[in-house]
Amino acid sequence: MYLENLFMYILKLNKYELPYFSVYIYVVGVMISYATETATFAVLCYLGPLLYLYSIIKYKVLLYRNRNIPWYYWLLIIQLLFMWLRFDINGANGGTFRDINGAGATFLFLTLMWRPQIIRLKYLQKWIIIMMITGVVYTVLNWNELVAASTYIYNQGYYGDSSKTIVNMAMSVGYAMMSCGFLLCIQHLLTPKVRRLTLISSFLGLVVLMVSGRRGYSVLMICFILVYMMNSILYAPKNKRFYQILFIISLILISVLYFIENADTQFSVLVNRIEADSRTEVFYWWNKEMGDDVFKWVFGKGVSGGYYDGGFGVVRPGIENGIRHMILKGGLLYLIPYVILGLQAIFLGFFKSNSRTLKALAIYVAICIGFLYVWGTPSFSFLHLSMWISFVLIFDPKVRKMSDGDILMKFYQ
Numbered sequence: 586m587y588l589e590n591l592f593m594y595i596l597k598l599n600k601y602e603l604p605y606f607s608v609y610i611y612v613v614g615v616m617i618s619y620a621t622e623t624a625t626f627a628v629l630c631y632l633g634p635l636l637y638l639y640s641i642i643k644y645k646v647l648l649y650r651n652r653n654i655p656w657y658y659w660l661l662i663i664q665l666l667f668m669w670l671r672f673d674i675n676g677a678n679g680g681t682f683r684d685i686n687g688a689g690a691t692f693l694f695l696t697l698m699w700r701p702q703i704i705r706l707k708y709l710q711k712w713i714i715i716m717m718i719t720g721v722v723y724t725v726l727n728w729n730e731l732v733a734a735s736t737y738i739y740n741q742g743y744y745g746d747s748s749k750t751i752v753n754m755a756m757s758v759g760y761a762m763m764s765c766g767f768l769l770c771i772q773h774l775l776t777p778k779v780r781r782l783t784l785i786s787s788f789l790g791l792v793v794l795m796v797s798g799r800r801g802y803s804v805l806m807i808c809f810i811l812v813y814m815m816n817s818i819l820y821a822p823k824n825k826r827f828y829q830i831l832f833i834i835s836l837i838l839i840s841v842l843y844f845i846e847n848a849d850t851q852f853s854v855l856v857n858r859i860e861a862d863s864r865t866e867v868f869y870w871w872n873k874e875m876g877d878d879v880f881k882w883v884f885g886k887g888v889s890g891g892y893y894d895g896g897f898g899v900v901r902p903g904i905e906n907g908i909r910h911m912i913l914k915g916g917l918l919y920l921i922p923y924v925i926l927g928l929q930a931i932f933l934g935f936f937k938s939n940s941r942t943l944k945a946l947a948i949y950v951a952i953c954i955g956f957l958y959v960w961g962t963p964s965f966s967f968l969h970l971s972m973w974i975s976f977v978l979i980f981d982p983k984v985r986k987m988s989d990g991d992i993l994m995k996f997y998q
Contacts, residue, residue, distance in 0.1 A: 931947045
């Protein structure tokens with residue numbers, strides 16, 4: 586207990602923000618370990634998920650049942666346990682948690698067991714902002730390497746000995762910057778200063794993603810930005826709506842002109858990859874691995890399961906498609922309950938709630954679930970922690986009856 590109190594005091598953590606801090610140090614660990622190409626900071630990639638589990642235990646999440654959880658969630662949890670029982674340290678994940686979409690991502694599934702009283706959105710906002718600022722600083726310090734990621738892709742996969750590291754850096758900073766998606770959706774709860782900071786960070790993140798040629802990530806960020814723009818117009822006071830429309834149109838025009846001006850230089854890789862088919866070959870090897878094996882399709886290959894990619898001559902732990910990734914790991918018993926949770930949350934949040942906040946959360950969930958088709962694999966990041974927190978709030982009938990003012994008072998103060 587003494588060590589715990591000392592740890593919380595040194596970090597100046599409130600007892601309710603430990604889960605958010607655990608996600609932050611994990612993503613930072615991934616970014617730094619790739620940037621330095623050393624295993625020293627990889628310890629954070631293990632500490633993050635362990636701290637999250639500790640927060641679950643500390644707040645007795647497993648002892649107090651959340652009665653609003655749909656029954657099929659427990660089917661998902663049972664399947665997760667079966668996936669972990671089949672864990673192989675020598676498997677495709679290599680016994681490590683350094684892959685944001687790897688085994689550690691499943692820990693966040695326990696978030697739905699939270700009681701709503703545990704949620705403090707102001708602390709989630711705090712650590713998302715810190716994550717965004719960290720992503721901006723990381724981008725500035727490693728700009729040459731992140732631009733080199735574009736060169737890597739443009740040269741068809743070769744950029745010296747650091748090619749894989751550079752691409753992983755771009756992907757990890759992408760997750761850091763996409764943290765702002767949640768705040769963009771609930772902008773009406775934010776102060777003007779936080780709204781401006783979030784919007785600026787989202788555009789900086791979009792530039793990084795586009796420079797590094799990450800098509801799916803770029804579209805995901807654009808979706809969050811469009812939600813922000815749409816809501817800022819729809820909910821603007823009537824006497825200010827014209828100026829808000831003018832501001833949004835100006836912002837879009839400036840962004841488009843900036844893209845066109847730099848299409849042949851800064852964004853050349855993205856332009857060249859827009860219509861490129863980078864999936865057919867990996868889908869071929871994935872299909873070959875799965876074949877007609879009913880067991881694999883129903884139960885998957887476990888959290889450390891992978892497939893042989895003949896194009897690269899390696900066993901890959903995941904695939905750039907959320908649907909296939911989830912089937913690979915846990916089969917249809919993993920994918921279907923996950924998707925149904927999302928669909929029910931979208932319905933309840935959008936059509937059965939009294940607040941703009943839950944409707945915004947429903948839109949956020951819809952984007953995350955919809956992107957399973959493009960990428961969207963479960964990750965140990967703020968992108969998916971925010972989704973699970975949205976589930977907790979949306980599935981609670983008392984929260985669905987609340988007004989925005991009630992939600993602000995109960996969960997943001």
